[in-house]
Amino acid sequence: MKVEPLLYGDRKVYTVSAFNRGVASWVARLPSIWVEGEVTEFRRQQGWQSVFFTLKDAADGACLSVSMPRGRFDGLRLDLADGMTVHVFGRPELYEARGVFQLRALSIEPLGLGAILAGLERLKRKLAAEGLFALERKRPLPVLPRRVGVLTGNEAAAKRDFVTAVQTRFPAANLLVAQTYVQGHAAPAAIAATLQTLAREPEVDVIVLTRGGGSFEDLLPFSDERVVRAVAECDVPVVSAVGHEQDTPLCDHAADVRASTPTAAARLVVPNERELRERLDTGRTALARGANAALERARSSLTRDRERLDRAPALLVERKRAGLDGLAGRLQALSPQKTLARGYAIVRTDNGIVRSSAEVESGSRVDVELAKGRFGARVETKS
């Protein structure tokens, strides 16, 4: 379609109507395509020619207006409601009267199980690639949480199971229970927001996400990207106890620990009080024993020192005596007595021991010492 501008000198100017018509004709040349999204703001009224709703991208909230002739819509016999994920086959168009871009729906299909599973698998791969499920992200759970945050639905069973199990193990545990929507289209945003609120509460050291069993669809909110991200980004460790053993919603992968049941979750988040007190008392006994042993060691080493101190003076005399005896021995070894015993004699004059005949005169008197006794003698001859 040719759209004629108005001319203001050199400037071409289009009326709003002409502009819309021009863009509309350009948009109309786009092919019909399938679009996936979540239904919100669904509006259907008797007097209207068309039904309207907004398709929302669950990941980032991007929106697209959709309209469908009422007769055609009613013919599909869809029980369309907000929160449903659908595939819409339609033609992009510009609603000229208001300049609004929209998708003119030709067909609408609720997502089948296969498509939902495929979507979950895609989401799982995407989040895993981002590292949200990485083992090194997992945090240890506190041994003794000051308060345990509990996020649960308003169905009583899961909450009751959990609380009962907690009170059996640790009757004095402090719990902060937050009930919220865990099912339906409002659930993902509600769960994510409640998780954040719980994590910000004072003294909440761990949060348990719990929900009883349900159908695959019932548990879907726990695989919603918003919930999975909220679990991964939660400031305190999260235990996921959703559904039964065989269910593994995506939040299980993002949680720090997965519990198969609410009862198992209780065992993970609170200690067995009796066991814990016993262990502490055992530690205290060992502490006293260890300190006493050190005391005993010190005492006996002190006693040993004292004994050595007592013995020291006697030891000193002993040592000196031994030294003296040694000297006496050595002295004896040097004495001439042994030589004399072999038959030698020592001859002395007033000048001392005689070693040469030149030292004596004939007729002079000498003194002779033998091994036994001594006698005087006179020198007869000398040579």
Next chain:
Amino acid sequence: MTDDVSFEDARRELEQIVAKLEGGQASLEEAVALWERGEVLYRTCVGKLDAAQGKIEELGKRVQEAQP
């Protein structure tokens, strides 16, 4: 000095002290100091156990306000 210590940290230190004392390497002064510290830690742990009051509170109202 132990008020802000977490239960885990207190218990871990208590276990380390017990192991050290049982090792028998500590001098008397060290042993006495370890024992005193251990007693403080023991009382901290038991105190924290005793402090839990078994309160079950509901966060319901505020959560409703957090709805989109």
